[in-house]
Amino acid sequence: GAGVSQSPRYKVAKRGQDVALRCDPISGHVSLFWYQQALGQGPEFLTYFQNEAQLDKSGLPSDRFFAERPEGSVSTLKIQRTQQEDSAVYLCASSFIRANTEAFFGQGTRLTVV
Amino acid sequence: DQQVKQNSPSLSVQEGRISILNCDYTNSMFDYFLWYKKYPAEGPTFLISISSIKDKNEDGRFTVFLNKSAKHLSLHIVPSQPGDSAVYFCAASGGTSGSRLTFGEGTQLTVNP
Numbered sequence: 001g002a003g004v005s006q007s008p009r010y011k012v013a014k015r016g017q018d019v020a021l022r023c024d025p026i027s028g029h030v031s032l033f034w035y036q037q038a039l040g041q042g043p044e045f046l047t048y049f050q051n052e053a054q055l056d057k058s059g060l061p062s063d064r065f066f067a068e069r070p071e072g073s074v075s076t077l078k079i080q081r082t083q084q085e086d087s088a089v090y091l092c093a094s095s096f097i098r099a100n101t102e103a104f105f106g107q108g109t110r111l112t113v114v
Numbered sequence: 115d116q117q118v119k120q121n122s123p124s125l126s127v128q129e130g131r132i133s134i135l136n137c138d139y140t141n142s143m144f145d146y147f148l149w150y151k152k153y154p155a156e157g158p159t160f161l162i163s164i165s166s167i168k169d170k171n172e173d174g175r176f177t178v179f180l181n182k183s184a185k186h187l188s189l190h191i192v193p194s195q196p197g198d199s200a201v202y203f204c205a206a207s208g209g210t211s212g213s214r215l216t217f218g219e220g221t222q223l224t225v226n227p
Contacts, residue, residue: 004157031213033213033214033215035215035217040219040220041219041220042118042120042203042205042217042218042219042220043158043203043215043217044217045214045215045216048212048213048214055212055213056212056213056214059214091157091158093157093215102148102160102163103160103215104160105150105157105158105159106157107155107156107157108157
């Protein structure tokens, strides 16, 4: 497809379970971002890749969160030992260069931890 | 601290009238501002942007105004259409925040036929 694709769209995890969320950015886009959006809030930055290099991970809330983009294309956000406060929509965005050009967002993965 | 704030959680206007959505920011290092529109169960969609070297940018029915001294920007939609009903997010980037976008909380716009 032409847009940013995220999978799964919905994920229900039991507390303590590990989850992996996938993002397929637009082909050729150098920059890739992960955001977390809690209910009724705006998206909050988690981490940023330029090609395969993770240039900023200052938004990751704890060491249970880990992201990778090994070949500079597909990215995976992994959350270990999920907790209820991890319940949110996780959004992936990509852009050709930097976010100062428009970033294109995927539909998001809604994670519910029960 | 909330560096980008949208103080109106919701706005309701009549079809054909002007919609004005407001956004305030505190970080004077921000140099690029964007508006995104979001429909339920979809990701945010880019709408319009403005660089800090400008004070106005227009694209069809959408105009964004930037007042740097007041650290305030607004999005004007005229004429408003029912299909414009969505959540609108203001976002900013630049300075020490680098490439990341800092979003406001969003404003739910409802355009009534």
